[in-house]
Amino acid sequence: MVADKYQDYVYNLIKKVIDEIGPRPSCSEEERKLGRLLIKEWMPICDEVAVESFTCSPRAFLGFLPLSVLAYFAAVILYWFYPPASLAMAAASFSMIFFEFMRYREFIDFLFPRKKGQNVIGVIRPRGRTEQRVIVSAHQDSAYEFRLWYHLGTAAVVLIAIAVAAILVILGGSIARTIGYLGSSTESMAYMAVGIAAAGLAPIVGLFLFFNTGKPVPGAMDDMAGIAVTSGLARYLDDARRGGGFFPQSTEVVLLATSAEEAGLRGAKRYAQKHVAEMKQKPTYALFLDGVYDERFLTVTDRELCTGAKHDPSLVKLAQEVAASHGWPIRKRWIPLGGTDASAFSLKAIPAVCLHCQDTSRLVSNYHTRHDTLEHIRPQSLSVSLQMVIDMIERLDTGCAESWE
Structure with a gap:
């Protein structure tokens, strides 16, 4: 599959961040270092790159x-x-x-100190007129270790x-x-x-x-892997635009690296609040990647109990259809504890869904613990995640083009 071409790049980007930047607490300098790295990666590819700052109290969560x-x-x-x-x-x-x-x-x-977070945004415009947009997102920060989880x-x-x-x-x-x-x-x-x-x-x-131990974890699968897959998508679209494979005809692709997800989805909430009117002017779909380490546990989340979010059924179905086209088993799960950035969009009535390559039926040993390291990431999970996103964008773009014929 086409995504295999980008597997080494995605894997090495995770390794680079884990080795050179390390754990990335919400709204920390390490998180901002990752943001600067993403700007460097995306600037030659995207038509527009922006940083949106906001304030929150990351320690409150x-x-x-x-x-x-x-x-x-x-x-x-x-x-x-x-x-x-x-x-x-x-x-x-x-x-x-x-x-x-x-x-x-x-x-x-209000009882806790406020800090500055930064969402990093890259925009890749289609060949033709923009009729819709697809946001592909993952979060930059890593969690503090949960002592009881460990x-x-x-x-x-x-x-x-x-x-x-x-x-x-x-x-x-x-x-x-x-x-x-x-x-x-x-x-x-x-x-x-x-x-x-x-x-x-x-x-x-x-x-x-x-x-809470107060010690941030490496955050390889949660969610540097998701960030790296998003960057892999940028690389793929850059190659496709120059003549190799599918490139959107009428769909604007927005790469969104959120801040402070581990602090209660603060970055995604700030982005959704700021852009909700814009996202409702044209059809907008949001695909989130969170927890990528094992393609054998490919999962699509349809609702989240804590946040009260119900994700878009058509996007859930689309994810299932794309997985089936490759012969990949995919689970449909709801999240009973915790939440994902997709909630911030679904609760604003923006169609959203979250994809995982993670066993969400239990607390795995590398979830919010010191074991969230590169060794636990199967490289094929990165290719599968990237291919899922490419194919979902292609089907959404094709559907949009057909509706305008």
């Missing part, structure tokens, strides 16, 4: 965890002495989890469920006990049982004080 845990501890203690205060603390604890993590809202970001793997999900349940227990108990307290009702065994249960679960909740 995981920084809420200690605050939520401490609020839980306070709620458990106050439960026995002053239920209304316990209710306030329990509500604060749950709200931080729900809005900051489960809904990716900037709920407590030590426990998929079992950590069970602890998350228990911790959230514990917060709901103290929240529900505090509501009931506050009503009783204000109504001067007598104590009951049920109230005592709730307090004892909440106290008993406190050690599990307390583990999340140490969830």
